[in-house]
Amino acid sequence: MRTLIITGIALFLGCIISYSQDDVDKNGSKKPTISRTINLITVTNNIYMFKGKGGNIGVSTGEDGVLMIDNQFAETTPEILNLAKRLSDKPIQFLINTHHHGDHTGGNINMINNGTVIFAHDNVRRRLMEDERRKFAKEQETAFNKKLDKLAKDGNREIAEAKTKGSIRNMGDFTPSVNTYPAITFTDNMTFYYNGEKIMVFHVQNAHTDGDVMVYFTDSNVLHMGDVFFNGKYPFVDINSGGNYDGYIKALSRALILIDEETKIIPGHGDLATKSDVKYSHDMMVALKNSVAYEYVSGKTKEQIIANKDLTKIYDAKGFGDGFISTEKFVGLIYDITKKQYGKLKPRKN
Ligand SMILES: [Zn+2]
Structure with missing residues (x-):
């Protein structure tokens, strides 16, 4: 018993x-639906989107193996690998970084350790290294201050400082880790012939950052736009990483030339989209730039323009300001750009 x-x-x-x-x-076959924190969305019969914390991942499966676009964060790698395994028993052979931000590249090292070869624009590799160097410098500074505080407790700060400097110098200079960055980089475009179709990877200059690429599956008619498209939200233009507002609009225009009404679009953030969603974001960016410019030359201050909710109300009503970039932040950015461009013009006084 x-x-x-x-x-x-x-x-x-x-x-x-x-x-x-x-x-x-019910029939006993595998059903690709929801996993713990990542939603699995079927885009075509062999292309999928993983939507969860961080940027959207694109996955192509087929005869040759698995090609992945972006990889969210380091801690989501096990779940990503599990999901990929459910779709294909073949290895993830190639991975493309759409740009360098941590919510798209956080799992790079894990993927490399898993045997995947990473491709990215030249500037992505450079910026990933810069980020690591900055992190190293910060860690050194923290260690220095900690040690100094400890030694200075006896009251002799000068001796403590000299001792600390000596010991920190012994920690050595920054040497980038080997084999943790994209192994293959490119300046402009590259093409994969993989899983039975031509896959075009093309760089769009100075848009969200200075290392953005889009990935177009020519037969499947699927476009992964990276963070050059935030579906239904105000976009983040990372000026400090070479991003540019006008460049972002240009990149959206370039995508609009390539795609048609049937194209399935994987945005960097947000739901699977169509051409009309991309067009809406493009037109929103153009319209807001024009209206902020008009307000600026009319002599309005930054505060007045940000406070003028009429400028953004149709987009705010659709939830555009509820994402990573608030309405105020976005309008503030447009004001700063406008001021730079129109700076020499004298605002009209009424
Ligand atoms: Zn980003």
Whole structure:
């Protein structure tokens, strides 16, 4: 009897575990639906989007293997690998970084350790290295201050400082880690012939950053736009990383030339989109730039323009300001750009 009960419990638990792992449907076949924190969205019969914390991931599966675009954060790698395994038993051979931001490249090292080869624009590799150097410098500074505080407790700060400097110098200079960055970089475009189709990777200059690429699956008619498209939200233009407002508009225009009404679009953030969504974002950026410029030459201050909710009300009503970039931040950015461009013109006084 006891054995029976134990066997019964084990069988019951076994059912729960296998159910939650495989998400099996009534017919017994695998059902790609929801995992713990990442939603699996079917884009075509062999292209998928992983939507969760961080930037949207694109995945192509097929005869040759798995090609992935972006990889969210380091801590999501196990879940990403599990999901990919559910779609294909082939290895993730190639990965493309759409740009350098941590919510798209955080899992790079894990993926490299998993045997994946990473491709990115030249500036992505450079910026990833710069970020690591900056982190190293910050860690050194923290260690220095900590040590100095400890030694200076005896009251002789000068001796403490000299001692600390000596010991910190011994920590050595920054040497970039080997084999943790994209192995293959490119300046402009590159093409994959993979899983039965031509996949075009093309650089769009100074848009969200200075290392953005879009990835177009020519037969499947699927475009991954990286963070050059925030679907339904005001976009983040990372001026400190070579991003540019006008460049962003140009990049959206370039995408609009390439795509048609049937194209399925994976945005950097937000839901799977269509051409009309991209067009809406493009037109929003153009319209807001024009209206802020008009306000500026009319002599309005930054505060007055930000306070004028009429400028953005149609977009705010659709939730554009509820994302990473608030309405105030976005209008403030447009004001700063406008001031730079129109700076020499004298605002009209009424
Ligand atoms: Zn980004």
